[in-house]
Amino acid sequence: MATTTVTHPGAIAYRGRRSWLYEWLTTTDHKKIGAMYIFTSFLFFIAGGVMALFIRTELAAPGVQFVDPETYNQLFTIHGTTMIFLFVMPMNVGLANYIVPLQIGAADMAFPRINALSFWMIPLGGLLLFSGYAVGGAANAGWTGYVPLSAQGGAGLDLWLMSLVLLGMSSVLGAINFIATIFKLRAPGLTLLRMPLFVWNTLVTSVLLLFAIPVITAGLMMLFIDRNYGGGFFDPALGGNPVLWQHVFWFFGHPEVYILILPAFGIVTEILPVFSRKPLFGYKAFVFATASIGALGFTVWAHHMFTTGAVYLPFFSFFTFLIAVPTGIKFFNWLATLWRGQLRFSTPLLYALGFISLFLIGGLDGAFLAVVPFDFHVQDTYWVVSHLHYVLVAGAVFGIFAGLFYWFPKMTGRMLSERLGKWQFVLLFVGTNLTFFPQHLLGLRGMIRRIIDYAPNPGWVELNLLSTIGAFMIAASVVPFMWNVFTTLRGPRNAPDDPWEGNTLEWATTSPPPPYNFDSLPPIRSERPLFDLRHGLTGHGPAAAAPRLTAGDDTNRGEAAQ
Amino acid sequence: MTAEARAMGMAHAESDGHAVPSSQGINTALLGMLLFIGSEVMFFAGLFGAYFNARAAALAQGQAWPPPGLENVIEPGIVPVLATTVLIASSFTMQYALRRIGKGDRTGMNRALAVTLIMGLTFLGMQAFDYYELLVDHGFGINSGIYGTLFFTMTGFHGAHVFGGVVGITIILLRGLAGQFSGRHHVAVEAVSAYWHFVDVVWIFLFATLYFLK
Numbered sequence: 001m002a003t004t005t006v007t008h009p010g011a012i013a014y015r016g017r018r019s020w021l022y023e024w025l026t027t028t029d030h031k032k033i034g035a036m037y038i039f040t041s042f043l044f045f046i047a048g049g050v051m052a053l054f055i056r057t058e059l060a061a062p063g064v065q066f067v068d069p070e071t072y073n074q075l076f077t078i079h080g081t082t083m084i085f086l087f088v089m090p091m092n093v094g095l096a097n098y099i100v101p102l103q104i105g106a107a108d109m110a111f112p113r114i115n116a117l118s119f120w121m122i123p124l125g126g127l128l129l130f131s132g133y134a135v136g137g138a139a140n141a142g143w144t145g146y147v148p149l150s151a152q153g154g155a156g157l158d159l160w161l162m163s164l165v166l167l168g169m170s171s172v173l174g175a176i177n178f179i180a181t182i183f184k185l186r187a188p189g190l191t192l193l194r195m196p197l198f199v200w201n202t203l204v205t206s207v208l209l210l211f212a213i214p215v216i217t218a219g220l221m222m223l224f225i226d227r228n229y230g231g232g233f234f235d236p237a238l239g240g241n242p243v244l245w246q247h248v249f250w251f252f253g254h255p256e257v258y259i260l261i262l263p264a265f266g267i268v269t270e271i272l273p274v275f276s277r278k279p280l281f282g283y284k285a286f287v288f289a290t291a292s293i294g295a296l297g298f299t300v301w302a303h304h305m306f307t308t309g310a311v312y313l314p315f316f317s318f319f320t321f322l323i324a325v326p327t328g329i330k331f332f333n334w335l336a337t338l339w340r341g342q343l344r345f346s347t348p349l350l351y352a353l354g355f356i357s358l359f360l361i362g363g364l365d366g367a368f369l370a371v372v373p374f375d376f377h378v379q380d381t382y383w384v385v386s387h388l389h390y391v392l393v394a395g396a397v398f399g400i401f402a403g404l405f406y407w408f409p410k411m412t413g414r415m416l417s418e419r420l421g422k423w424q425f426v427l428l429f430v431g432t433n434l435t436f437f438p439q440h441l442l443g444l445r446g447m448i449r450r451i452i453d454y455a456p457n458p459g460w461v462e463l464n465l466l467s468t469i470g471a472f473m474i475a476a477s478v479v480p481f482m483w484n485v486f487t488t489l490r491g492p493r494n495a496p497d498d499p500w501e502g503n504t505l506e507w508a509t510t511s512p513p514p515p516y517n518f519d520s521l522p523p524i525r526s527e528r529p530l531f532d533l534r535h536g537l538t539g540h541g542p543a544a545a546a547p548r549l550t551a552g553d554d555t556n557r558g559e560a561a562q
Numbered sequence: 563m564t565a566e567a568r569a570m571g572m573a574h575a576e577s578d579g580h581a582v583p584s585s586q587g588i589n590t591a592l593l594g595m596l597l598f599i600g601s602e603v604m605f606f607a608g609l610f611g612a613y614f615n616a617r618a619a620a621l622a623q624g625q626a627w628p629p630p631g632l633e634n635v636i637e638p639g640i641v642p643v644l645a646t647t648v649l650i651a652s653s654f655t656m657q658y659a660l661r662r663i664g665k666g667d668r669t670g671m672n673r674a675l676a677v678t679l680i681m682g683l684t685f686l687g688m689q690a691f692d693y694y695e696l697l698v699d700h701g702f703g704i705n706s707g708i709y710g711t712l713f714f715t716m717t718g719f720h721g722a723h724v725f726g727g728v729v730g731i732t733i734i735l736l737r738g739l740a741g742q743f744s745g746r747h748h749v750a751v752e753a754v755s756a757y758w759h760f761v762d763v764v765w766i767f768l769f770a771t772l773y774f775l776k
Binding site: 111177185212213214217218221222226229240241244247 | 703
């Protein structure tokens with residue numbers, strides 16, 4: 001054994017004396033790449049969050065006190081772009097990068113080097129976006145970049161365009177990688193209808209990315225040509241059409257909404273059965289609901305354009321309402337999973353419950369927007385701002401924190417502090433509602449989004465102040481999280497391999513997993529192979545608990561992790 | 563058991579168990595290329611969408627399409643027709659290369675790839691000539707209104723993709739000349755071939771749309 005060990009190339013690489021920095025810069029290990037995605041996107045989360053605080057500070061009282069209007073325009077543009085393209089998307093990809101190969105029992109992604117390429121495009125794209133500040137002002141046309149506004153402006157907008165092209169390429173390559181990994185590298189026995197729901201959501205997200213991103217890339221190229229080479233795509237004077245940008249943008253933009261939220265759906269669907277100690281209610285219904293949300297995502301883009309007068313309203317209104325059906329199925333199944341379960345109110349479950357309750361609000365106020373006459377009334381008001389933040393902060397961010405708390409022990413071998421986690425949850429839950437619920441009322445009272453100043457109309461002043469206080473509570477909630485991570489990483493390895501009594505394969509390996517992920521895999525005869533392993537296989541396969549493929553490695557776990 | 567020994571155990575597990583699913587069905591790299599082509603289809607769909615949006619808007623307003631004064635600029639003349647013929651024919655030589663290596667005939671593959679490469683370069687040369695004529699003789703460029711913007715953007719991005727295919731063919735030709743690929747192992751040739759056919763099909767749609775459907 002010893003002689004074969006030395007000749008094994010992987011083993012030599014493992015023993016080599018590479019520096020820590022070189023190892024991380026050149027790694028193709030999906031776990032290290034996933035960790036880098038998570039770390040990088042968290043930095044961008046902080047950057048985007050600081051910008052949000054600037055925005056809310058300016059809006060705390062009527063008048064222009066804190067920043068000048070041009071800076072303000074850049075702030076909300078870069079805030080939105082950063083949070084969507086540099087925080088939520090890479091954070092979701094990071095979690096999926098770490099977890100999906102583990103959940104399907106694979107040793108790595110299908111294309112490890114392309115995986116590294118996808119990651120390194122993210123910091124580069126961020127650099128392009130933020131370098132606008134160094135060349136006379138960053139992009140200032142909003143994250144939607146509507147023409148003609150985005151056809152004007154300086155080099156910051158060109159950098160914004162190229163940054164999004166680069167980040168889009170990263171997403172497309174990542175999507176190809178995930179689809180190939182999920183279809184080609186599943187462990188024997190892990191059929192499609194036994195895949196964990198997080199893997200299913202990653203698969204549907206990847207398909208959406210694959211088909212939606214190239215369309216916006218085409219649009220970004222067209223805008224670049226209009227701005228720099230005298231093109232006429234969006235210029236009516238040259239025979240172009242400004243509404244074309246909105247079509248192209250939202251043909252990507254609406255699937256993008258599901259790209260942002262489906263991974264959070266997947267995380268919550270993983271967490272609920274584990275923490276209510278019950279099987280997931282309606283597994284297949286979840287799968288089909290996820291797939292149909294993905295398909296319907298391509299049929300509703302023009303509900304962002306009701307007021308243009310250029311779209312067929314009944315069609316897009318109908319399909320928008322239709323999306324409530326699969327989403328309703330998911331809510332029903334989530335509640336049915338919790339029903340009469342033995343709930344353990346650990347931090348991951350708290351975040352999952354926070355997600356369910358607050359995403360419901362975001363979903364309902366979104367359904368209001370599907371009503372065409374109502375949409376005409378609140379178009380471009382704070383109602384829309386409130387809706388999109390309820391689904392992205394209370395939805396995506398809560399889902400991300402649920403996933404981080406759930407998988408942190410697997411990634412690091414250490415348990416995050418429950419006490420700090422609960423403090424963070426309370427601050428974030430109250431802060432989110434305090435920030436975004438008043439914005440519903442502001443929208444109904446006619447406050448337009450993206451304005452720096454507003455008149456002291458009745459009710460506006462108090463609601464804006466409440467919203468600002470809430471924003472600082474959200475910011476404060478990040479402090480216990482960072483302290484929690486910092487102290488836990490300096491503490492001892494105290495997490496067992498399967499701290500939550502999970503169902504899926506990532507809990508079958510050590511915490512953290514070795515570079516090659518698995519010594520052995522348990523037999524997979526249902527969508528809960530680890531539950532079967534703990535409790536014996538009943539109903540699906542042989543009556544006796546099947547032994548692990550390799551015996552005796554449990555005792556060696558500890559020393560291997562040293 | 564040391565960590566290295568456990569790594570060995572994993573290597574065995576991979577060759578015994580994990581490799582089973584991936585050795586069945588479509589090759590992983592080819593699947594990756596087909597998915598990439600799927601995303602490229604959506605990229606060109608975006609450009610075609612812009613074209614038909616502009617055309618429908620012009621016709622709906624009772625204006626002519628192509629815009630007045632540009633009716634006879636984009637014509638299926640001798641150069642575009644010849645270029646199209648060369649590109650379509652190159653798809654056949656590409657497929658022939660794939661067939662040769664499928665039968666283990668590396669020399670035959672290299673020859674067919676070299677012919678394909680020359681045809682691809684010929685297409686690019688003819689496109690450059692066509693651009694030159696339009697720009698210099700007709701004064702028709704990317705800034706000549708929406709019609710010019712559409713023509714040069716769509717054919718330009720297609721040309722860039724042809725160039726990408728030429729690079730791919732060059733790489734597999736060099737690998738073939740270096741003695742790589744066999745009757746069983748030639749997934750790179752398959753992937754480049756799929757991409758080349760895609761580039762060809764896009765051109766057929768572009769040619770039909772830009773030169774005939776007016």
